Amino acid sequence: MDLKNQHFVIIITLLMFLGCKESPTSLKNIEGQRIQINYATPPNDSIDQIIAPYRNRINQVLDSPLAYSPKVISKTDGILNTTAGNFIADIILEEVNPIFAARTGKKIDFVLLNLGGIRSAISQGNVTTRTAYEVMPFENKVVIAEMDGKGVRAMVSFLIRSSQAHPIAGLQIIMDQDKVLQAVNIQGKPFDENRTYFVATSDYLVNGGDKMTFFKDHISLTDSDYLIRNAMIDYFKKVDTLKAVVDDRFVQIN
Incomplete structure (x- = not known):
């Protein structure tokens, strides 16, 4: 092949190579639309068949009876303490x-x-794992705060001022008709301002949630690694019939 023909072949080869090279792509525009998914949206049968066994198993676990409640346990059936809060x-x-x-x-x-x-009352009838999720849907853990006498007194003052039936156990507060504190008993003994007390609460409250800022002065803090909801489920598994009452743990006397 002479030199002229060689040049011709090279040129043709280059043209073919350049012609086969992909052109660079670039984004021209972005389009989108909002698809609302609700109960009116028809299910996708293929997807539903895949998730059905898992959904059925979850529902079986959540709805299996663990205990029985002979009455409604509510957070609205008392003024200073309620059946749900006490329970x-x-x-x-x-x-x-x-x-x-x-x-x-x-x-x-x-x-x-x-x-x-x-977040919910416990209905009369069977009590299940789903019940615990409905009552306590949050992932709050139990922590134990060590509080000195000053901190406990601030806590009691907060409870008197709050006018809400915040759940308490092991603690008794007695006040008169003018909301003047008359007595504080802890585990059946008079409050001693010169000692420290261990208070079980939630990680949300110990960080100042619900305006409970007195917890910031805790002496020590122990994480139980135990969700409030899981404690409820474990308790349900141990008992047959739930018992909850409004009692004298927080009372106002005439």
């Missing part, structure tokens, strides 16, 4: 105390939770 606070004291004792050799003195954390 949940008592559960925390019973379920978390062994954990705290095993880790520290000490006992929880009393429990303080917040009324707003209770």
Whole structure:
């Protein structure tokens, strides 16, 4: 092949190579639309078939009876303490105390939770795991705050001023008709301002939630690694019939 033909072949080859090279792509525009998904949206059969076994198993676990409630347990059936508040606070004291004792050799003195954390009543009838999720849907853990006498007194003053039936257990507050404090008893003994107390509460409250800023002055803090909801579920598994009453743990006398 002479030189002229060689040049011709090279040129043709280059043209073919350049012609086969992909042109660079660039984004021209972006379009989107909002697709609303609600109960009116028809299900996708193929997807539904995939998730059905998992959904059925979850529903089976959530709805299997664990205990029985002979009446409605509500957070609105009392003024200063309620059946739901008392019930949940008592559960925390019973379920978390062994954990705290095993880790520290000490006992929880009393429990303080917040009324707003209770999101549903416990209906009369079977009590299930789903019940616990409805009552306590948040991922709040139980923590134990060590408080000095000054901090406990600030806590009691807050409860008197709040006019809400915040759940308590192991603690009794008695005030007169003018909301003047008459007595504070902890585990059946008069409050001693010269000692410290261990208070079981939630991680939300110990960080100042629901305006409970007195917890910021805690001396020590122990994380139980135990969700309030899980404590409820474990308690449901242990008992046959739930018992909850409005009692004298927070009262106003004439």
